[in-house]
Amino acid sequence: MTRPDVLIVGGGVIGCAVAYELAKQGLRVTLLERAGLCAGASGANAALIWPQAMHRDVALDLTLACARLFPTLGEELGADIEYRRTGGMVAIETDAQWAQMTEYVAGQPAVGLHAELLDGAEARRREPLLAPDIRGAVFAEHGGTINPFRLTLGYAHAARVRGATLVTGTEVLSLLRRGDRVTGVRTPTGDLESEVVILAGGAWSGPLAATANLRVPVTPRQGMMVVTEPAPFHLRHVLKPIKSDTDMWRFSQPWPPDAPGKPGYDPNLPPGKGMGVAQTVTRNLVIGSTSRFVGLDRSPTLAGIRYVLESARRIAPAIGQLRMLRAWAGFRPYTPDGLPLLGPAPGVDGLVLATGHDGSGIGMSPVSARLVAAAVTKADPPLPLEPFDPRRFGDS
């Protein structure tokens, strides 16, 4: 293998998108993935694009910048990424939720977004599958869905077409470090060197960085998901049940330091924020998810899956008739402030981080990849890089 300019560790959506952006600029790129492409969170997620559930800060800017790219991204990559902006419906079941959502809708114009509060009759008129006793719904104009496999593989294909080498089934055992510089990676078949190593290892980024005595503050945040058989009905929107415990619902708000979902909170049920029901183009329903800090435990629990299914069935009872095809747990790469780590790693040269997208990495992928590419090539970034600078957590 000829010496690449850039070695990327991890074949999820972020690694593949970065490979594409750098190959497009003529760099020699090699990506190493220990399993298959999409083996991590990029093949285990809820497939939602939902900018209106982002914190009102740079996370929203990043997600909206991506939302503007999705409609034409498939064409650019030469792949059908099955992006559909259906609009989203947040189902309201109680008066307390109605009050919360009234406040939420009123706040949307302040961030340049639009949402509508619908009473039960209007909500059911627009989405007939909603339960007859639903109190109402919020229509969020930006809600939508995408096929995360096709997106990731689309990036991979487009990167290969532009000369990148993507190697699956090759684990990076450690980062090679000489003094204050990361110089390459160690694999079972030998060492590889390059000018720049990009760590895009998702929830596994922390242990990999530790092999070079570096601290990357990424924690796996587990989420359980379910997929059903193709439904005989058509869901017009992406649906979101509101969490049953209203105190845990932080819709579009930053989480306070002691909020549920933060490490330290009871890692058991009831799960943290974020539930969704999306219908794929093949009519299957993708439903989830929970939120737990349980390390890298891949096993969904019966209680977790029951919670996921009950939340969905309560707001759209027809879902209860469907057969379940599969349940699984995936790992969001969670950071302490919920923002990704994009740019040079603290304390060393030669290592760039492209990780930490937590529960939004599909929706944040296109512009994140451009930001990382800009950090590598020293080009002007499409958004300010500072908020995502890994050095914000201090030196290793």
Ligand SMILES: Cc1cc2nc3c(=O)[nH]c(=O)nc-3n(C[C@H](O)[C@H](O)[C@H](O)COP(=O)(O)OP(=O)(O)OC[C@H]3O[C@@H](n4cnc5c(N)ncnc54)[C@H](O)[C@@H]3O)c2cc1C
């Ligand atoms: C349950 C769940 C629901 C989600 N829902 C949504 C959603 O609706 N919308 C959204 O935008 N985002 C969602 N996300 C988040 C999104 O899936 C992630 O943010 C995104 O996929 C992260 O991509 P990544 O490439 O950083 O990580 P991953 O996809 O995890 O990729 C990392 C890759 O690195 C590889 N790797 C690790 N260690 C090594 C090594 N030593 N050597 C070689 N390779 C290695 C892994 O095998 C893996 O393939 C969800 C995530 C989960 C778990």
